[in-house]
Amino acid sequence: MQKSLSILMLMGLLFTAPGCATIVTGKYQEVPITSNPAGVKVQVDGKAQLEAPGEFKLVRNKTHTLVATYPGAEPQKRTLKHGMQGMFLGNILIGGGIGMIIDVVSGASDELTPKSVHFDFTPKGQELERKRVAYIKEFKAKHPKKYKSRVFAIQHGLVLKGMTKDDVTASVGSPVRVETKKHSEIWYYGNPEAFKYTFKKDKVESVRKLTKKK
Numbered sequence: 001m002q003k004s005l006s007i008l009m010l011m012g013l014l015f016t017a018p019g020c021a022t023i024v025t026g027k028y029q030e031v032p033i034t035s036n037p038a039g040v041k042v043q044v045d046g047k048a049q050l051e052a053p054g055e056f057k058l059v060r061n062k063t064h065t066l067v068a069t070y071p072g073a074e075p076q077k078r079t080l081k082h083g084m085q086g087m088f089l090g091n092i093l094i095g096g097g098i099g100m101i102i103d104v105v106s107g108a109s110d111e112l113t114p115k116s117v118h119f120d121f122t123p124k125g126q127e128l129e130r131k132r133v134a135y136i137k138e139f140k141a142k143h144p145k146k147y148k149s150r151v152f153a154i155q156h157g158l159v160l161k162g163m164t165k166d167d168v169t170a171s172v173g174s175p176v177r178v179e180t181k182k183h184s185e186i187w188y189y190g191n192p193e194a195f196k197y198t199f200k201k202d203k204v205e206s207v208r209k210l211t212k213k214k
């Protein structure tokens with residue numbers, strides 16, 4: 001009798017529980033957009049437009065293209081990719097069969113990356129963007145089917161483990177300070193956020209965000 005009651009309760013949970021990710025995150029994701037200077041016009045998927053700072057509310061299960069424009073400068077382009085988020089994996093772990101179906105259909109199982117986008121139209125930012133575009137073009141020609149995550153990171157000004165020094169320079173520019181040790185080299189960066197990247201054998205071994213002193 002007790003076993004039958006337990007089975008009935010479990011079935012009730014499976015058939016009445018909504019998607020876990022759908023409840024917590026929903027099918028849309030709010031993506032903050034910032035720029036330097038403020039007021040840069042940003043269009044998403046050739047449709048909606050805003051003036052930074054602002055945010056787009058975008059469906060999670062589709063790739064989105066952002067194009068920023070500023071008077072007298074070349075447009076800057078960013079791509080938001082989608083992939084499975086941890087909340088959906090939680091549904092699998094707890095056996096939420098119905099929840100998984102709802103999450104996949106609604107798109108709530110996905111998450112957009114990166115979670116925020118910044119456009120830099122200062123003279124320094126424009127110069128770095130030109131270098132990124134040229135570097136990515138050459139990189140793709142050499143590695144047409146490899147290192148897609150690295151290309152994506154460089155486009156967004158990010159640094160990943162395993163990047164070469166040339167990759168890092170193309171992505172975030174030259175360091176403000178370099179510290180050489182016996183078996184490693186450390187590159188320090190300042191604005192807009194402080195980071196240090198540790199290289200071993202000329203490849204990034206670790207990435208650390210630094211806390212700025214007040």
